Amino acid sequence: MAITLNINGEDRSLDIDPQMPLLWAIREAAGLTGTKFGCGIAQCGNCTVIIDGNAVRSCNQPAATAAGKSIRTIESISENNDHPVQQAWQELTVPQCGYCQSGQIMSAVALLEKSPNPSDREIDQAMAGNICRCGTYPRIRAAIHRAAEISSS
Amino acid sequence: MNKLQISRRNFLRVSASAAGGLMVSIHFPSMAGAQEMGGGAEINAWLTIDPDNIVSIVTPQTEMGQGAFTAVPLMVAEELNIPWENVRHVFADANRHVNNDNLYTTTSTGGSTTVSRRHPYIMQAGASARERLRVAAANRWSVPLESVVAEQGMLTSGDMQGTYGDFAADAAEVTLETEPAIKAYGDWWLLGKEDIKRLDIPLKTNGTATYPIDVVVEGMVYAACQACPVPEGRLVSYDFDAVKDMPGVIAAVELVQTKDVPSFTDLRSGVAIVAESWYQAKNALAVMPITWDLGRGASMSNESMAAEAMQLISQPGTVLLDEEGNIGRGLDQGVNHDAVYGIIEASTNVVQGDVYHRPFETHATMMPPCAVADVKEDRCDIWTFTQDIARSLNEAADQLGRDTTNVFLHQTYLGGGFGGGYNMDVHRQAAAISAEIGRPVKVIRSREEDIAQDSQRPPVWGTFTAALGEDGLPEALVTHFVGEEKMPAFAQRGVANMPYLIPNRRHENSSIQNHIPIGFHRAPGANSTGFIVEQMVDEMAQAGGWDPLEWRLKLTEGNEPWQRVLLAMKEKSGWTTDMGDGEGMGCAVVESHGTIAGCVATVAVSRRGQLFIDKLQYFINSGYVISPLTAVEQAESSAIWEMSHAMFGGLVIRDGRVVNTNFDSYTMMRMADTPPVIEVSLEMSEDQWWGGLGEPTGPPTPPAVANAIFYATGTRVRSTPIAQATL
Ligand code: FES
Numbered sequence: 006m007a008i009t010l011n012i013n014g015e016d017r018s019l020d021i022d023p024q025m026p027l028l029w030a031i032r033e034a035a036g037l038t039g040t041k042f043g044c045g046i047a048q049c050g051n052c053t054v055i056i057d058g059n060a061v062r063s064c065n066q067p068a069a070t071a072a073g074k075s076i077r078t079i080e081s082i083s084e085n086n087d088h089p090v091q092q093a094w095q096e097l098t099v100p101q102c103g104y105c106q107s108g109q110i111m112s113a114v115a116l117l118e119k120s121p122n123p124s125d126r127e128i129d130q131a132m133a134g135n136i137c138r139c140g141t142y143p144r145i146r147a148a149i150h151r152a153a154e155i156s157s158s
Numbered sequence: 159m160n161k162l163q164i165s166r167r168n169f170l171r172v173s174a175s176a177a178g179g180l181m182v183s184i185h186f187p188s189m190a191g192a193q194e195m196g197g198g199a200e201i202n203a204w205l206t207i208d209p210d211n212i213v214s215i216v217t218p219q220t221e222m223g224q225g226a227f228t229a230v231p232l233m234v235a236e237e238l239n240i241p242w243e244n245v246r247h248v249f250a251d252a253n254r255h256v257n258n259d260n261l262y263t264t265t266s267t268g269g270s271t272t273v274s275r276r277h278p279y280i281m282q283a284g285a286s287a288r289e290r291l292r293v294a295a296a297n298r299w300s301v302p303l304e305s306v307v308a309e310q311g312m313l314t315s316g317d318m319q320g321t322y323g324d325f326a327a328d329a330a331e332v333t334l335e336t337e338p339a340i341k342a343y344g345d346w347w348l349l350g351k352e353d354i355k356r357l358d359i360p361l362k363t364n365g366t367a368t369y370p371i372d373v374v375v376e377g378m379v380y381a382a383c384q385a386c387p388v389p390e391g392r393l394v395s396y397d398f399d400a401v402k403d404m405p406g407v408i409a410a411v412e413l414v415q416t417k418d419v420p421s422f423t424d425l426r427s428g429v430a431i432v433a434e435s436w437y438q439a440k441n442a443l444a445v446m447p448i449t450w451d452l453g454r455g456a457s458m459s460n461e462s463m464a465a466e467a468m469q470l471i472s473q474p475g476t477v478l479l480d481e482e483g484n485i486g487r488g489l490d491q492g493v494n495h496d497a498v499y500g501i502i503e504a505s506t507n508v509v510q511g512d513v514y515h516r517p518f519e520t521h522a523t524m525m526p527p528c529a530v531a532d533v534k535e536d537r538c539d540i541w542t543f544t545q546d547i548a549r550s551l552n553e554a555a556d557q558l559g560r561d562t563t564n565v566f567l568h569q570t571y572l573g574g575g576f577g578g579g580y581n582m583d584v585h586r587q588a589a590a591i592s593a594e595i596g597r598p599v600k601v602i603r604s605r606e607e608d609i610a611q612d613s614q615r616p617p618v619w620g621t622f623t624a625a626l627g628e629d630g631l632p633e634a635l636v637t638h639f640v641g642e643e644k645m646p647a648f649a650q651r652g653v654a655n656m657p658y659l660i661p662n663r664r665h666e667n668s669s670i671q672n673h674i675p676i677g678f679h680r681a682p683g684a685n686s687t688g689f690i691v692e693q694m695v696d697e698m699a700q701a702g703g704w705d706p707l708e709w710r711l712k713l714t715e716g717n718e719p720w721q722r723v724l725l726a727m728k729e730k731s732g733w734t735t736d737m738g739d740g741e742g743m744g745c746a747v748v749e750s751h752g753t754i755a756g757c758v759a760t761v762a763v764s765r766r767g768q769l770f771i772d773k774l775q776y777f778i779n780s781g782y783v784i785s786p787l788t789a790v791e792q793a794e795s796s797a798i799w800e801m802s803h804a805m806f807g808g809l810v811i812r813d814g815r816v817v818n819t820n821f822d823s824y825t826m827m828r829m830a831d832t833p834p835v836i837e838v839s840l841e842m843s844e845d846q847w848w849g850g851l852g853e854p855t856g857p858p859t860p861p862a863v864a865n866a867i868f869y870a871t872g873t874r875v876r877s878t879p880i881a882q883a884t885l
């Protein structure tokens with residue numbers, strides 16, 4: 006059965022079971038592998054995408070629930086790897102293994118779109134759903150502040 | 159400290175690369191340095207210089223966030239003398255390595271050794287290439303070799319000049335009579351610079367870094383696997399008919415275990431479901447009726463293991479002795495381990511420790527174990543989670559009964575490793591399933607299956623009894639640490655060989671029965687024993703009326719690397735044992751991987767008993783540092799890694815199985831839990847050596863925090879997770 010999902014501004018007709026979790030629709034059916042799998046129970050944030058402006062865990066919601074909405078993945082946030090969040094991430098060398106970072110970046114992008122100059126507290130809240138096993142949290146926090154600075158200059 | 163020596167009586171294999179550039183592979187005679195290198199027979203490195211002066215450098219180690227893909231190119235570029243912008247990283251060819259006498263010596267990646275143990279032959283590759291470029295230029299220009307300068311990718315002599323790329327093809331033909339010596343520490347222009355960023359950063363900010371889970375092969379299907387939930391148990395039967403009509407389901411494949419007790423990477427008894435999509439495979443597997451023979455571990459639990467440990471610890475254990483009859487460093491001065499009990503009995507000032515404990519922990523790499531296999535009649539291609547590409551290639555060949563020449567294992571980035579990539583059978587699972595169904599397959603382990611089947615970090619229990627002399631310092635000390643039977647040495651690391659000079663010591667050990675698989679886990683052994691040793695030390699210091707930092711300084715007198723760290727802690731951390739009510743500082747120092755890492759923790763405990771770790775300060779002495787930025791990143795990373803276990807971790811074993819198998823129950827540190835201040839100070843000894851940097855800040859962190867909690871509250875936290883302690 007085909008369902009249509011709007012991913013990164015493009016309507017994609019995907020021949021999948023509508024109950025397929027959105028994460029696997031994005032990775033397997035749409036072929037966008039930047040979004041990662043970590044737990045499958047909305048605990049780690051590796052699978053974070055932005056749906057209608059909100060950072061959402063895609064691993065435990067059926068693909069059908071996202072039909073008609075705007076889904077954004079890591080692949081869409083800039084052409085040249087130069088979104089302010091990406092610039093800040095590179096400047097402060099945030100990633101280690103890198104596996105969690107698509108999710109971290111998507112959560113950070115969603116946060117900054119809502120709150121261009123977030124406090125530490127807001128950052129802690131917005132990033133609470135994202136685990137980094139490599140422990141890059143101090144750098145992520147600093148990089149979000151830096152991204153806010155880059156955006157406003 | 160390890161000081162590597164290596165003979166330069168090497169010879170070189172040189173050939174022009176396909177693009178007409180220079181490719182260098184260096185062979186050292188197998189007898190030279192082989193033992194110090196960990197037993198490898200030959201030593202090689204590879205680099206290619208293209209005509210456009212771009213240098214591609216191969217790294218046989220894996221990149222799991224620790225910076226190997228940058229460290230190896232850095233070391234080559236230092237000797238080659240090429241601008242860092244011209245350096246590219248390329249993956250190693252595992253097939254070529256395996257089928258050419260281990261061309262790169264080893265592809266194993268662990269123990270913080272990529273730089274510390276392997277730098278001599280890696281730097282030699284760069285030096286050798288540079289010298290041959292100089293000879294090529296001297297020949298073409300007909301000038302004396304001494305007049306040719308190789309610097310920043312340019313060769314010059316008088317007013318003649320050219321790029322390395324211009325001379326690369328010529329250099330490939332040059333044979334050197336003697337190999338150049340590699341540079342000494344003081345002569346570096348690139349290594350040790352503050353601002354060198356890792357090469358893999360940009361790929362990891364836009365989702366383009368490829369991990370095994372991202373690999374797609376034409377016609378690929380997906381598999382979910384299950385081994386017996388009680389480790390060491392075996393599959394008896396399964397009812398595929400019950401699930402075969404579920405959406406997408408293609409097949410069930412039995413995973414056949416050939417050994418009674420599988421080692422780390424042997425295929426474990428179990429079953430897989432293959433489906434069109436991974437979630438379909440996982441859903442069908444979850445409801446398929448399976449019967450297991452649960453094996454010997456079926457009634458084990460945390461409680462049963464603790465009961466056995468407490469039983470063992472209450473009676474004398476085995477004494478560990480080295481060949482000279484000593485039990486470790488610091489014990490060769492007047493040590494009398496047999497007399498220790500007598501001294502304690504006669505003493506009027508005995509400190510009797512309680513039992514400390516660290517539980518099982520799991521790797522939970524951010525990418526769950528995953529492998530893709532495409533087994534065809536004439537070749538097999540594999541992408542997998544591994545910290546040793548050659549070993550996994552050999553094992554895949556073994557699994558398939560194939561010759562290694564037809565097995566190709568492709569390196570990818572890894573979503574963390576931490577030792578977990580040494581203990582996997584996921585590549586064997588993928589190979590076995592693909593061979594069985596005749597299609598390429600991607601095996602993804604669910605997080606639940608990952609944590610249930612991981613080779614875990616073992617638990618440890620430890621206690622001590624000390625007799626203090628008139629000066630308040632220990633005169634005699636008995637320690638008794640209990641580990642488990644599979645890797646008992648982990649429970650003794652850093653205890654028998656603690657650096658503190660105590661005149662009479664005895665160290666006893668015992669092991670409990672254990673069916674849970676055990677593996678290497680970032681800073682193995684020290685990660686658990688450090689928690690016990692460094693609190694035990696504080697207990698002795700307090701009982702003897704000593705400041706704990708002064709106590710450590712006193713009992714490591716003459717040990718320069720430790721003194722350097724301890725003095726830095728004293729002078730730079732704002733050290734005091736006298737903070738306000740509910741606040742405290744604590745210290746701990748642990749050596750692992752040849753690096754001494756000290757931690758000073760500052761904590762506050764609220765009236766309600768809530769713990770805040772305000773600050774963690776690290777003082778690290780690893781001898782050399784080639785990349786300070788990576789060193790600091792790794793220090794932060796291993797500190798948070800270990801503090802995460804100490805605060806929130808701890809596997810729960812019940813009915814022989816791990817029950818907290820996902821992040822809702824095996825919890826870990828998140829952004830808000832991370833201490834607001836983490837500072838790292840590199841304190842390098844003048845007498846230099848190469849210590850590892852991927853792991854050492856983990857072990858001192860939990861004891862420093864626990865010691866700080868003691869100063870803040872008077873409560874001693876003797877087990878983890880600390881979040882469960884009543885403060
Ligand atoms: S994979 Fe979705 S939150 Fe972990």
Ligand code: FES
Nearest residue numbers: 102103137138139
């Ligand atoms: S960078 Fe490795 S998990 Fe976050």
